[in-house]
Amino acid sequence: MRCTKSLSLAAVSACLAALVAPTGLLATKHPKFGGTLRVELHVASVSLDPREWKPGSVTAAENMKVASLVFDRLIALDEFGRFQAALASEWSHDAASKIWQFRLRSGVRFSDGSFLTPKEVAAALQPLLPPALQISATEEGIQIRAAHSTPDLLDQLASGRYFIFRAHPDGTLLGTGPFILVESSPPAPAEANPSVLRPAHMKFRANEDAWAGRPFVDFVEVILGDPPLRQILNLEVGRADIIDIPPDLVRKVRQDNLRVWSSPPYTLLALRFDEAQPAASDPRLREALDYALDRETMASVLLQRQALPATALLPQWLSGYAFLFGTPMNLDRAKEIRSALPASVAGGAEPLRLRVDATGDLMKLLGERVAVNARQANISIQPVAHVPTSAGTSATNSPSPGLHLFAWHYDSLSPRADLQALAQHLHSDAGDESLAESSDPEKLYADERRLLEERQILPLILLPEYAGIAPVVRNWSVTPSGEWRLADVWLATAEPATSNNESATGRDTALGVHP
């Protein structure tokens, strides 16, 4: 019920009765410190070493989400488009945006109590930065020199893998972030039933000396690799506070009246042609397949409207101009082009083999849908199973595929950097150097159009991220690049009757005021 002062006195009284009397309206409530936040992610493992992350991979996105608990970046971007000081307190650049100076915040400590120094910042960033950017330590900060104008450097440094850390010789990394990793255990047989694997588990405790302030919760527990349906059950019964939800289960979670958060579409699902199968190198076949793909139906039916059709390589929320690329579907045109090709190309005994480069039912279904669309244009596509081995190679014995269905996560807040990374992924060499040289939006558009017209990659759909959030979770917010701000989350659990008692939900509620 919404009340305004223009209401009559009687109505106002009713409003007051409804809003005030039953709840015993309190003066401003404030967040509480304490408790343990329980997070469940579907990935089976995470790496906290940014040097190991593969750009654009979905696992790297999950890594970033967890790493943001323990590491900080030089700067941050808020949801209003403003860069905020983080480990860098001030920054400046020359007229050409080639020389950037960052002054470090003073007094910042790593989790072992030692001070952050410019040399450590330079050492952390150098292996992460593109070769065209050279970093050096100065007396009070760092300097980054670019081979060409880099006006989007802040966009890059505020996102992606550009975390600041200190690497110890034994391989462990220390951070300055709001939490400290205190436990990490791999999947192990459950004690009660050794045939069942207990999922991997990580525990983080609040960093009392975090430069931006101690987090509200005392601990964050992260459970990895639980099946999605079990995660949902855990959320329903109060055993989990935050879970990630696969897009195909979002409707179910909403029907269960659970709180669901959704992001802009951070992940692109797309097809990539691989010339290892000769038919895939035929530009007319690529064009015909592009016209045959029914992206609208993939998003609305297969994904139950939890995805968006993709007609560009960069999403609208990132580039701002994706709408300029029209919808290419034209089945008649697809058939016409196909009919001009020899029947043996992607047909008959030699279908175009489609390998799905990610696991999960959704990807498998999408691959089958691509095959159905292609068949309507008389293009024969055969999905082939792909089982990655522990060494990262394919275990399949089938011949080389001509098509890959893959997922791409937009890591950077710089559309230019994202497009360049995608181009590098496509060409698997140094990529398109011209993409590194300008952030002019019209040039970026032209480059993206050129990549689309090459049709080495055919975008299919864009996937948002979904999270289920328990009612006790307050002040939930997310960075523009999709990281969860768990340091600002607090738990609205009831105060325990005594410090030794557990609350009604059975959770750890050692709530109190931060000294």
Next chain:
Amino acid sequence: MISSLQNAVRPIFDRPSLRYFPFLTLLFLVFSVLRAHPASSETLSLDDVVRQLVERVAAIPNLHSPLHLEFIQDSVVLSDTGKDWQEAFRKEMERHHLILTDDQAAPLLRVGLAVTPTQLVLSAVARVAERNAVRIITLPRSSFQAASLPIVPIRIERQLVYQGPDRILDASSLWNGAEGGMALLAIHNAELSVLRLDASGGVKQFIALNAADAHPSRDPRAELTVRAADSVVLLPSKSCEFSWASPAEARCRAVKPTWRGSTVLTPPCDTGGWKLLADGSDWSTPGVLQVVPDGSQREGSAALLSDFPGPILSINGEQNPASALVVTRNLRTGNYEVYKITLACGS
């Protein structure tokens, strides 16, 4: 040139800390030699960008009107900008003698306005000689917001008296309330600070409370009590007294804080007090200020409600029985705002 946006786009403080910052002086000299970065689009308004885009559209070779115009606008941008820019675009087209028509068979000109994490993107595409001619102009989001924020205080029952990007913990009227002005307890560059502002919002004094040695906290609780000679800042674990005349001599001691109780205002026509209440339990949702009669015998009789653009973070009515200062964080702009709440008589 310092380009951290909280300083460059909308300077709020005198930034006294920078006076002690020789590093910046060095940078300034370096970049003066390298030629200062031009202000570029940071000072552009949306109207300026619309004008530029139309100029560039009008210059597309072989573009012939009449054109059928179609606008595409993100819902996020729509709530921020409305559709005024579309009218401005039409007028600029007319000024360039480009005729618009409702005829759907005419060549299509599609114009989009979108928001990205860092920019507003205004784009146009026209079909010319079987090819798409595309023109795109961008504007930093932060500069657009700064230019578009209402700077004239609004006054219905409340008056916007201050806004800025730095986190404000509490606001208090000054002891000499008749002259106006207020003091703000804020976090500036991660330091606890007190600002004294005159009635026009100008910063008269900036005090960095170094003596408080306040460890940064995510707990928004902090209170500022202003008196004529000295003032008190109350934090979750300590209390600090300082004088306006010699702020460097601030003295702090550990205390278990007793936070101020409900704020009660007394309007001129009612001897009874009215209590100001808000539920600031979730910073991600806008707050509603409720003004209810004080005293148990009067509760439930009536209430005034006022929607705020963000969560209500503090309410302070200590200095003036007829008004209070309310701190909120505007969820649309991200700025912290201070409103003066006055209980006036009559509708």
